[in-house]
Amino acid sequence: MSFNQMVRKMIRHDARKYIFYLVCNSLAVMLFFIYAALFYNDDVTKAKMAETIQYALIIPGIALIVFTVFFISHAHHLFIKSRKREFGLFRTLGMTNRDVVKLLVMENGLIACLSIITGLLSGLLFSRLFFSLLTTVLNIQTISYGLNVQMFAATIMVYLLVFATAVGRTLYMILTQNLILTLKSDRVGEVVKLNSPLLGGIGAGLIIFSVAGLYLTYTGNQGDDYIFIWMILTMVGLYFSINQLSSLLIKMVKKSKRMYYKNLLSLSSLDYKFKQLTSTLMLVSVMIMVTVLYSTIVLFTYLDTARQIEERHPYDLAFLQTAEKNQLTEEQLYSIVDTEENHVQAHDTLPVFTFFQEDEYAGWISTFHLVSVQTFNQITSNSIEVKAGEYIFHPNQPAADPDGAYEFQLKFEGKAPAQSYIQDDTFVQSTLNYLGGEFILVNEEDFDALKTHLNGFDATMNFINVADWKSAFEVTRNLEAAFAAVNQRTPSVTSEADEGTSDERLFSVASKMEDAAINRQTDGLTFFVISFLSVLFLIGSFVILYLNLFSNIEKERLRFSNLHRIGVTVPEIKKAIAKELIPVFFIPTLTGITLALLYMIAMATDIGGILQNPDVLVNFAVIAGVYFILQIGFYFYSKWRMVAAVVKGF
Amino acid sequence: MPILEAGNIVKVYGESGQEHSTTALKGLDLSINKGDFIAIMGPSGSGKSTLLNILSGMDQPTSGVVTIKDEKISELKGDDLALFRRRELGFIFQDFNLLDSLTVKENIILPMVLEGKSADEMDKRAVYLSGLFGIESILNQYPYQISGGQQQRTAVSRALVNEPGIILADEPTGNLDSSSSAAIMECFEKVVEELSTTVILVTHDVFAASYSQRVVFLQDGAIHSSIQKQGSRESFLKQIIDHQRTFGGASHVF
Structure with missing residues (x-):
């Protein structure tokens, strides 16, 4: 039997270990490729130039790179721990260092090649699946799936870099380490490492510092520039604190002997597990954080946009009509708008006088609608009063400062009235669908008098509600087409030279349907990217936790079977498994959710602070709750699987 | 009054009567009194370990009854x-079986x-037992930091921690050198003398067996013979070696 044959035989015997190692590596490659497929997607790249979604990609990008580094090193470490003893044995039997290096490099080289192939193939499959699923579910047409060289190159490069580093480190250790230690490596590896609550404290301090730092720097547009620094600091802090958390807990529990002895089995195993699983738990915490944070952003954006659409459109659709423009007879209009499945529920009209006026400071032409406050009150159920000779400026839009006094001065070019008009108040709010201009509210008598002094035309605002606006997209489009056909035949009422006003703007249909559609396409990309990442990270966190728990299943089996031999009952074993799994599952969940909350509070300064947007907190609670329930389900599933695997054959 | 009684124990591996079935124990009877120190010896495949597993309830006999302290454990x-x-019961294994x-200390008190x-x-018991077996100085160390002999003494302490009536040991000196073996066997002597606990030992080590009071020889799944200790350990050792020689010879008559 040649040496090569012997090696092959050993590989067959340890097939499980090799397969596990391969699966871990392929998984890392796959996840990274799926991310790369998004990051280097042509549509996303274009949008990145505009920097609208840059921020959405930063945190997951860092998390994923750190993930790749830790996950691969960890898998490699697990794998090599069991192989090291064999290498030690080979060397005692007279194998040279050269042979060891050759064997290791060949073995790992093969694993790397296979991992890249399987990882890329599964990555291709899943990214494709992801894209089509999400574009269908979210109904987004602005992003299309595509492949390019960069995706493959980046994935392979990052993977090989990380993998080669891990292998190089092992080579160095094996060649320099004492032979006896190598032989005993299977057991020495279990030595409880550095115990230092101080280090844990520093870790916790780092987390607080990074969140505070994010909070202070995340103002305005520069926030994104620093976010990656804070993210890295948070991860480092998290690593140390998780690493030391168990020591701290045990130290505390040890103060009560009764408590300590009562939980002896699970506590010691916890300490041992936590040290071993530190990197995994940190990664899972971060992934949960990203998932929860991003899902909250997605949900908030979605609901907030829907809310804004509702708010800005008290009526489902609205349009401005003059003697010539948008001129359809009642019959023509209803033949389009009033359909069998979707009847018109309300049709209100508001006579206005539309006029143009140059902005004093900016110099551009703006459009205004002069309206009698009495008719305005009727349609909006308001009770605003305007005295004769006065007027109220009503922008009909939500403003940054709702209490601000916006000044507006009526100007009369050449045909000034005898009486002067003064601004009484500003009424900043969104009351009616916005139809190309702001409102000037005046007394009914002044309405007729003022018309003659202003440069404009009589018009009627039409406001229509249908039974179900969500199914009236087609109606809106048909109406617009009909208007366009009519308007083509009549001369323009606005000055062509000015960009601020145009017939198109003034006579467009302001509808919920149109806004919702526009929104889905423009914000859709960000929405898509964020949803994509949160789903990716959700799946990723589950898979990592599961793989890690079950990589040690043989050892766990042996441990529990030893316990069974000295009289530990099966229910006691089940209880011990549950006690050991609970922290492994729920500490990262709680940590991740807490971090997500802190990050969200910090990032909410962008939209005026968390207190101004209590909805964010509600959305967050929903997402965190859903995640928690998912994790509980996952915990029960894993426990069930673990108990089955451990207890089998007792 | 026996503390342990095994009556007509039969153990067949595989389907009884089938071609591939193996009969490990063929209707074996054994009675052990409180405070006995018994060694079970025999060549490989004679059914020593099978017997110990059945006596301890880790394995079920195909037929027959094992009664410990009036409890039919086979049921x-x-x-x-x-x-x-x-x-x-207290168990001691060849490979120590510590966590x-x-x-x-934590390993010792685990059953408690x-x-x-x-x-x-628990503290009192750990201090007492570790004192008895001379491991009080290593109570706070981990298994991988101490020697095999120390690990086995830890295992003996663990086996005794719940004050069992019977200690069952499967090749407890199998992984130890001669001086560690002697130390362990002295531990067993103490267990019997000071705690009046019954000890049943399976071994192929004559030196270890010489510490017991009675040696039962198994052959082909049945009790071949047994010898009782009379006089010093040294003379018993000689007696066992002599007996094993004739007994061993008997199995090679061709």
Whole structure:
């Protein structure tokens, strides 16, 4: 039997270990490729130039790179721990260092090649699946799936870099380490490492510092520039604190002997597990954080946009009509708008006088609608009063400062009235669908008098509600087409030279349907990217936790079977498994959710602070709750699987 | 009054009567009194380990009854059996079977922990047993930091911690050098003399067997013979070696 044959035989015997190692590596490659497929997607790249979604990609990008580094090193470490003893044995039997290096490099080289192939193939499959699923579910047409060289190159490069580093480190250790230690490596590896609550404290301090730092720097547009620094600091802090958390807990529990002895089995195993699983738990915490944070952003954006659409459109659709423009007879209009499945529920009209006026400071032409406050009150159920000779400026839009006094001065070019008009108040709010201009509210008598002094035309605002606006997209489009056909035949009422006003703007249909559609396409990309990442990270966190728990299943089996031999009952074993799994599952969940909350509070300064947007907190609670329930389900599933695997054959 | 009685124990591996079935024990009877120190010896494949596994309830006999302290353990199932083992029996294994994640002291008190005893009780017991077996100085060390002999003494302490009636040891000196073996066997002597606990030992080590009071020889799944200790350990050792020679010779008559 040649040496090569012997090696092959050993590989067959340890097939499980090799397969596990391969699966871990392929998984890392796959996840990274799926991310790369998004990051280097042509549509996303274009949008990145505009920097609208840059921020959405930063945190997951860092998390994923750190993930790749830790996950691969960890898998490699697990794998090599069991192989090291064999290498030690080979060397005692007279194998040279050269042979060891050759064997290791060949073995790992093969694993790397296979991992890249399987990882890329599964990555291709899943990214494709992801894209089509999400574009269908979210109904987004602005992003299309595509492949390019960069995706493959980046994935392979990052993977090989990380993998080669891990292998190089092992080579160095094996060649320099004492032979006896190598032989005993299977057991020495279990030595409880550095115990230092101080280090844990520093870790916790780092987390607080990074969140505070994010909070202070995340103002305005520069926030994104620093976010990656804070993210890295948070991860480092998290690593140390998780690493030391168990020591701290045990130290505390040890103060009560009764408590300590009562939980002896699970506590010691916890300490041992936590040290071993530190990197995994940190990664899972971060992934949960990203998932929860991003899902909250997605949900908030979605609901907030829907809310804004509702708010800005008290009526489902609205349009401005003059003697010539948008001129359809009642019959023509209803033949389009009033359909069998979707009847018109309300049709209100508001006579206005539309006029143009140059902005004093900016110099551009703006459009205004002069309206009698009495008719305005009727349609909006308001009770605003305007005295004769006065007027109220009503922008009909939500403003940054709702209490601000916006000044507006009526100007009369050449045909000034005898009486002067003064601004009484500003009424900043969104009351009616916005139809190309702001409102000037005046007394009914002044309405007729003022018309003659202003440069404009009589018009009627039409406001229509249908039974179900969500199914009236087609109606809106048909109406617009009909208007366009009519308007083509009549001369323009606005000055062509000015960009601020145009017939198109003034006579467009302001509808919920149109806004919702526009929104889905423009914000859709960000929405898509964020949803994509949160789903990716959700799946990723589950898979990592599961793989890690079950990589040690043989050892766990042996441990529990030893316990069974000295009289530990099966229910006691089940209880011990549950006690050991609970922290492994729920500490990262709680940590991740807490971090997500802190990050969200910090990032909410962008939209005026968390207190101004209590909805964010509600959305967050929903997402965190859903995640928690998912994790509980996952915990029960894993426990069930673990108990089955451990207890089998007792 | 015997503490352990085994009547007509038969153990067949595989389907009885089938071509591939192996009969490991052929209707074996054994009676052990409280305070006995018995060694079971025999060549490989004679059924020593099978017998010990059945006596301890880890394995079920194909037929026959094992009674320990008036409890028919061959009829106990699942968790009742586990609880019975934990309370009435102590086990010692060739490979020590300690948990690497626990210190020596924690390993010793583990069965008490499972019984939910008070912390004071556990501390006292750990101090007493470690003192008895000379491992008090390593109580806070981990298994991988101490020698094989120390690990086995830890295992002996663990086996005794719940004050069982019977200690069952499967090749306890199999992984130890001669001086560690002697130390362990002296531990067993103490167990019998000072704690009046019954010890049943399976071994192929004549030196270890010479510490017992009676040696039962197994051959082909049945008791071949047994010899009782009379006089000093040295003379008993000689007696066992002599007996084994004739006995061993008998199996090679061709």
